[in-house]
Amino acid sequence: MKTKITEENLSLISLVLRLSIGTLFLGAGIIKVQGGIDGNITYYMSIFEKSIFPHALVKAHASVIMIVEFILAVWLFSGVQLKKAWFASITILISLAFGMIFVYKFDVVSDNYIYVLISCLGVALTPYDSYKIYSK
Incomplete structure (x- = not known):
């Protein structure tokens, strides 16, 4: 049985990608809530202790990442200005992957680049996405 690719199917696929990412x-934001921003900073500082990144940069990233993750989740769920949401997601995912390279967490790096690929597909499907909060 052949499945016809229709705009409705592409719209549904776009929704699934949005929900996935x-x-x-x-989930990443919720996990960080328990330790709070201070706990997240402590965790990041321990991971990046011997990396080439300045401690101030690591601390700044650790301070905001939990909030950024929550914002991106809500933004993707809403579908409002979806293309911008996807590009913001791609930027964060690449920054996370890039950082993990320098602490030799290549499994995390490869996972993040798969998420980047999924997000790029999300960008491509944005014109077909009809499941969004209406905004003018």
């Missing part, structure tokens, strides 16, 4: 960000 959105829940990834939501």
Whole structure:
């Protein structure tokens, strides 16, 4: 049985991608809530202790990443200005992957680049996405 690719199917696929990456960000943010921003900073500082990155940069990133993850999750779920949401997601995912290269966490790096690829597909499907909060 052949499945015809229709705009409705592409719209549904776009929604699934949004929910997938959105829940990834939501889950990552929720995990960080327990330790709070201070706990997140402590964790990041321990991981990047011997990396080439300045401590101030690591601390700044650790301070905001939890909030950024929540914002990206809600933004992707809403579908408002979706192309911008996807590009913001891609930027964060690449920054996370890039950082992990310098602490030799290549499994995390490869996972993040798969998420980047999924997000790029999300960008391509944005014109077909009809599941969004209406905004003018």
